[in-house]
Amino acid sequence: MKQFFTFIYLFYFLLSYSSVFAQTEERKTLQATRINSAPKIDGVLDDSIWKSLPTYGNFFMYEPGNEGIIPNNFKSEVKLAYDDRAVYVAAYLYDPEPEKIANQFSQRDEIDVQADNFAIALNTYNDGINETYFYVTSTGTIGDAKGNQGSLDFSYDVVFEAKVSKDDKGWYAEYKIPYNTLRFPEIETQNWSVNFLRRIIRRNETHSWNLIENDKGNPSQYNGLLTGVTNIDPPVRLTFFPFAQGLISNFDGETETSFSAGMDIKYGLSDSFTLDATLIPDFGQAAFDNVELNLGPFEQTFNEQRQFFTEGVELFNRGNIFFSRRIGGRPSGSITNQTETEIIIENPEKVNLINAIKISGRTEGELGVGFLNAITEKTTATLLDTISNIKRNIVLEPLSNYNVFVLDQQFNGNSSISLVNTNVTRDGSFRDANTSAFVFNVADKGNRFRTSGRAIMSNVNTSEGLISGFGSEIDIQRIKGNFRYRIGHDFANTTFNINDLGVNLINNYNDFVVGMSYENFEPTKYFNKYRFTATARHQRLYQPSVQTGNSLLLESFFVMRDRFAFGLDLEINSKFQDYFEPRVPGRFVTFNKNKGIGGFVSSDYRKKFAYDVRANYSYFEDEDQDGFELSISPRYRFSNRILMIFETAYFKRKNNFGYINRTDTNIFFGQRDITEVENTITTTYNFDPYKAIDLRFRNFWSTADYSDSIFYTLNPNGSLQNVAYDTEESNPNRNFNIWNLDLSFRWRFAPGSVATLLYRNQIFQQDERATLGYRESLVNLFKEAQQNTLSLRITYFIDYNNIGQVFNKNS
Template sequence: MSKGLNVFLFILVLLTQLSVFAQTKELTATRITTPPKIDGVLDDAVWEQLTAYGDFHMFEPGNEGVIPEDLRTEVKMAYDDKAVYIAAYLYDPEPDLIPSQFSQRDEVFAQADNFVVALNTYNDGINETRFYVTSAGTIGDQRVTQNDRDFGFNVVFECRVSRDEKGWYAEYRIPYNALRFPEVAIQNWSVNFYRRLLGKNETHTWNRIERGVGRDTQYNGLVKGVENIDPPVRLTFFPFAQAQTVTFDGENETDFAGGLDIKYGLSDSFTLDAQLIPDFGQVAFDNVRLNLGPFEQTFGENRPFFTEGIDLFEKGRIFFSRRIGGSPSGSVGDLAENEEVIDLPGNVKLINSLKISGRTKNGLGVGFLNSVSERTFADIRDTITGDRREVVIEPLTNYNVFVLDQQFNQNSSVSLINTSVIRSGSRFRDANVTGAVFDVADKGNNFRASGRAILSNVRTLGELTTGFQSELDLFKIKGKWRYRIGHDFANTKLDINDLGLNFRNNFNNFVVGGSYQLIQPEGIFNGYRIDFTARHQRLYDPSVETRNSFRLNSFFFTKKRFAFGANTSYNTRNNDYFEPRVAGRFVIFEPNWGGGGFISTDFRKKFAFDLRGSTRVWTGNQDQVNYNISFSPRYRFSDKFLLILSSDYSTRKDNFGWVDNTDTEVFLGLRDVTSFENTISASYNFDPYKAIDLRLRNFWSVADHSSNVFYILNDDGTRTQIDDYDTTVRRDPNANFNIWNMDLSFRWRFAPGSEATLLYRNQIFNSDNQSELGYRESLGNLFDQPIQHTVSLRVTYFIDYNNVKGIFKKTS
């Protein structure tokens, strides 16, 4: 064994010798026989008999200070064989002044007070399910894991609020099908409670959390008394039905769809989620932009199945769910002289998807995800004979993810994850990627080490290609002064893009950084952070330097909730091996420097805004200058109606980049690139269960090569101007890109877990080479295009097997 490996193993063992944080408080949950009525009015007999737990502590903006008696908080906790029940007494001497902006589920950071139950059913200091409620009655749930806080995690629970002259109150019913816990007689749970007082800019917690030391999940108090739970069968159904009509360019198409999502508790710890007949007809539109770069344009996940409870599968960052049901991997191949493609699907359809996930009492997380997509065809027609043929551009495909994640000592984990894509047919590629991941901290949360090792295998036409990637980072994570050092490596054959997302390979990079941050309030500031980062970037093969960069960033947050910050950075000459789109070739971009800043006003006020600006200047033989400014005002007309506008303008003067290439030559062009984006977001909330939402986006961008300056790329990365680039023969790089999307919807959460959504959507798209047009002219051309109108109604209904099993017994 090498000396270096011995040192690494010694450090790893040293870091894993941890001790758990002391749990200074205990709460006894009481078993009850008659559950309370969940109406937010805490007058049930059961609550009068239970012990109240209070004595909350200051958490935000700092730990200093004493909570006044008239702002005290008290909680009570009970349980039976069906659910956990919690009552919260949130006293306030001025209840009429409590902020109470209405919002919809999971929008819990509106301008309202809120209360949070942070329940850890494994008492492991890492995994929590948090149940929110605002003073306006909006509920939300969040899955907290080691490195993620996910509001996409949605379970069915109930909470109601009420208010009187003493303050406001919250009453919870959290059924066991919303929780996962070990199958043991005596449960070892922990909990913390958070109360956010928006007007005072404070957060109080039941168990004290030391700011700046460890994670807040490590400070929970112990829950005693939960034992001998005999929960009902954890089986729930989410049937849905959708009707949709689409009108485009004089043609109308109507479609009816239905499907079923199932959640089944395989045990108290593990859950099966399955999608039968998947349908994603009402997912949010993607923010498509003009893409001039060498990398694919990607978007975040909007499909609920792939956002809910997905934290385990994100270990190692080798799973990108948008690959499932994404673009076909094949092509139509060579066409005959008279053939044309008349139908080329942009996405493949899913047949079904399922995932199994959970964690044992010893902290071992296990996850399994599988999806199957159907064969996808392109339709080709002979323009002379009219004959048509189909070409398979994506065969029957199986996507699989498997992960093991061992957590320990309340702040550390090691993981193993594997992804595979198996496509039917020898002419399509298969892929398998394996990752080993660790994230380990010492007992005092002073230092943390994290890293991953990735092995990719891609088989194409019988040939196997193996790639490798590694990362190692060391952090100081405690105190005002913090720092990090890291190394990232990938060889030339790394490829995880069948089920992952990776833009670059062939690098050997180093990073160092440090920061100073204010942890407890001081003077006019509630907090601030100043950090510096330096990066050295190299190719692995050949081993050459590509760029060095240096960045200084700052963020300040005052006691009056006014935020501002600034940054500056410098990049040395960049040898870019990706812009030419040809292996082994690179183009030189000269050194550049720039900076920017932002201000953000107090969102508690009816009118507030965000303002950002930046600029960047290139030196040497490149005269490019970049500017960007964005402005986003918002106005809260009432607690029901909020309007947010946003405009973003950017320009890149004398920018140059790839325009075309042959087998031997790469052509570059000088251009001005301008982008202008406007969005409108409006929401009218009737109450926490019904709302009308408007979301509108218009994005316009041009790449203007009217200077008619073109270059040929030299072997040494420099460029030589040419006079014979003919846009009628070669690719015309001028672009005028304009897109419009509008969603207008009515949402109604008519029962727990059940929702109806009526959606009207229209969208227009235009892309041409008229780069000389301004924004108004381009917008006029956009609205000359046919508009696609979509109206759809989707109803999802939540069914708990325990509520309907009697029907089946009577029937039998």
């Protein structure tokens, strides 16, 4: 607790130097107009209502720099109206050569393609922090994202309409943004802000309606004022997303079929707060995880793929103590007391999710409140006694309850403090866990300095009693101007553990970091952007207080005027004492000094053929150990509808050594050659912005080869001593090969409604034949049993208000 109070005192000391933030002085104002008759959303701006509304234009340069004047023949103009159901926007995007407008097709949220786009950045709280982006590309692809302090979360999905059209003067966009997609306070006169952004691909420019000073602050702090929205009577915010899924799977000659159905619900508890629920969820079409051969001491973690846990979770991610993959992940228990005559009949690798809800929103006083609850089912393993033929079940995970609660107070248009709590309750003789965090992100009036960090208390209740831990991070940085710098400190004691509903791979550290950077914010004769960064780290244990290592990282990044990008980096590491590789508390192994150099090049994606190449080389002093990595990723756009991206990556580490086994008296290490080859292919054919065929392929092969038969035992001082090791008893050689292929047809057949037909092919092999080459291993892989799966999932969007209208018409 002493560390916690010290941390809080330091925070308030720094906060005392913060002052009220004032947004840019010259803010434009847009007066919204109430209308009685809504326009038809077809992208053709010929509705009489648009002719009667005022026009707002005079856009500014935003990227690659604020300098420069936008030519009149590339001017942009917007009009905005509203009624009791929605906000309507018309955008006039003039172009003197409309035949040269970039027009690559894509699907929802894929707005970072070779197509011009237009975005509405709408902030219904005018707080300089939270806003929602609504995109449409020149080919009609829509996208939406939640913005927060400069970052965009495209996992956010709501139902809105946007259509485009073109003529000899340019292209046009027409929007309808229903109120059930927005959250705003229940007041008579709304205090909103807005900005509009236009991206012109061939000119490599982005224009903004209100000036965004790109050398300080975040884009959300530069919105113009949106006035005139009064007395709006929004509809009931209740929407349903029922789904049905059918699946047929074949593995090793056995065929299984299944059918499932469920529903996601969104309900506006108030104008500011929304309830999301998933009932009887089925995530069978979630994307593959990029599984690799894991030789290290830490678990592999993967990004969340399930839509319920990726959409609208920005509040729950405050402080980074919530990792949703824990919900419905591996069981917390394991099989124990297995007798010699028992065999395992069933041993589930994951726990099924029964249902989940989340409530989130923000008050008029900028207080964000979030609550998430999920329940997973009881999970058991089954053992069979081969003598008595009696089966018995072992509970791996009881009925379990997961909770996350967040309070996030934002202020001054650029700062926030948060309190976050996660809790796991397992109904049985299992561990329970509770974690609390105080999180802050505070900037001063002029956006010159930012102080951010977190203080975390972890509590794990096991059969052996309560174990409490503490961890903290603090970072102070200059965030304005060409030259910037930062200092930071990271700390965790020996009992810090948030892994029941979060991720911390290590604890027991007391690290310091300093960094500095220089970058340009206006284009030069040759470069649109360049940046130089230096970061130095000093790493220590907390107990005992000993140095574990030092490192220096130098990085550079350049983007030329023709969008050719390249960079170089150099890393220098001192002798390092690794306290985690031995897998025994208090023991460490020493790694020698090492250096690494790397770089990348990336060509202009506007061309049909483009490529990315990255290479890295590292070597260790006083030993014959080095590593080389190369990845090459060419891409070819056959037309505006077809894009293929191929990536091949090769990694080789020679004479590396690492942990292989241990006994009561010895910890064994072995010298190995590690080889990795990864090939991926991504191909998409877009019929239009609503339908596409996707091919996703990945093959990952890796070996750990101990054929030199050089083995060691670990000495107490961290050095290694040669020893004879019996590989017959425990063979450390590994040959790992995995193949995943997805072929799908996506059809967004109505707003919010999607049908997906997916064919999936999976093969996996892991054995001890580490001397095989890639081709031989691939031949052997295809001798393994393959799993082939065909599934069809249909999700349909239902708006309660539309149901009400149907019943009213019928009556």
